[in-house]
Amino acid sequence: MAYNLLSGKKGIIFGALNELSIAWKVAERAYEEGADFVLTNTPVALRFGTLNELAKKCNTEIIPADATDVAELEILIKKTMKKYGGKIDFILHSIGMSPNVRKGFAYDRLNYDYYQKTLDISALSFHKVLHVCRKLDAINDWGSVVALSYVAAQRTLYGYNDMADAKSLLESIARSFGYIYGRDKKIRVNTISQSPTMTTAGSGVKGIDRLIDFSDRMSPLGNATADDCADFCVTLFSDLTRKVTMQNLFHDGGFSSMGMSLKAMTQYDKSFRDYPEDGD
Numbered sequence: 510m511a512y513n514l515l516s517g518k519k520g521i522i523f524g525a526l527n528e529l530s531i532a533w534k535v536a537e538r539a540y541e542e543g544a545d546f547v548l549t550n551t552p553v554a555l556r557f558g559t560l561n562e563l564a565k566k567c568n569t570e571i572i573p574a575d576a577t578d579v580a581e582l583e584i585l586i587k588k589t590m591k592k593y594g595g596k597i598d599f600i601l602h603s604i605g606m607s608p609n610v611r612k613g614f615a616y617d618r619l620n621y622d623y624y625q626k627t628l629d630i631s632a633l634s635f636h637k638v639l640h641v642c643r644k645l646d647a648i649n650d651w652g653s654v655v656a657l658s659y660v661a662a663q664r665t666l667y668g669y670n671d672m673a674d675a676k677s678l679l680e681s682i683a684r685s686f687g688y689i690y691g692r693d694k695k696i697r698v699n700t701i702s703q704s705p706t707m708t709t710a711g712s713g714v715k716g717i718d719r720l721i722d723f724s725d726r727m728s729p730l731g732n733a734t735a736d737d738c739a740d741f742c743v744t745l746f747s748d749l750t751r752k753v754t755m756q757n758l759f760h761d762g763g764f765s766s767m768g769m770s771l772k773a774m775t776q777y778d779k780s781f782r783d784y785p786e787d788g789d
């Protein structure tokens with residue numbers, strides 16, 4: 510159901526690669542709610558992904574940019590402002606990649622060049638986007654900027670590797686820039702800490718299927734899907750959340766607040782019946 514929450518609003522959506530992408534779902538939902546936006550991704554992603562389909566569906570265009578490259582971001586923002594004849598109202602940063610995860614370097618054996626790439630792509634790019642927008646005065650007062658994070662920023666989850674560090678940095682950037690942008694322009698900056706979700710980036714995480722299953726069983730409301738995330742993003746881009754800023758907002762069915770559930774305790778008890786010698 511559409512509520513026209515984003516009618517008249519303009520934005521940029523980073524990170525839709527294919528129809529599994531969280532950004533893809535956000536774009537579809539934002540379009541339904543009346544928003545106009547530009548889609549962007551790296552030139553490589555445009556070759557391998559299916560972004561053209563989404564652009565057609567949302568009646569918009571794609572402006573390629575590598576989000577780690579400030580010069581490319583400047584071109585993207587300038588072209589977007591030209592297209593809309595002025596400033597925009599919202600941005601989604603839905604970007605993440607770790608070469609260490611991809612190439613199987615464990616956290617205690619990281620390749621440091623890759624580590625820097627992880628941080629640059631998954632966290633510093635957020636700073637760069639905000640920095641360029643501020644420099645070009647690209648966002649309207651009371652605009653909204655959202656990036657996607659994960660609970661591994663606060664808690665250790667096996668296999669998430671250097672992406673955990675990147676997410677901690679990402680969330681810190683949201684607070685630091687949120688203060689400056691809020692103070693000067695009333696622009697809000699938040700991160701959404703999303704449940705594990707089966708996407709292209711998600712499927713690179715070691716044991717993702719078990720992680721998804723575990724958090725689904727542990728969360729009282731079950732995992733939040735990419736579609737649920739899109740709904741939440743729309744509320745954050747809308748005027749209904751104008752005083753929410755500098756927050757990391759958990760969108761995970763309650764997972765981040767759980768310690769022990771009835772299901773987990775029952776399962777735990779069973780393991781002692783199977784292996785009684787470990788029971789004490």
Ligand SMILES: NC(=O)c1ccc[n+]([C@@H]2O[C@H](COP(=O)([O-])OP(=O)(O)OC[C@H]3O[C@@H](n4cnc5c(N)ncnc54)[C@H](O)[C@@H]3O)[C@@H](O)[C@H]2O)c1
Binds near residue numbers: 550
């Ligand atoms: N899938 C999950 O389990 C999960 C959970 C919590 C948070 N997130 C976060 O959600 C965001 C979106 O990921 P997703 O799961 O939809 O996967 P995805 O693979 O569909 O999206 C990741 C996107 O990042 C883009 N990207 C990579 N390098 C880039 C660069 N240099 N410049 C611009 N774009 C670049 C990719 O092309 C891709 O479109 C990421 O920040 C991810 O960490 C994902």
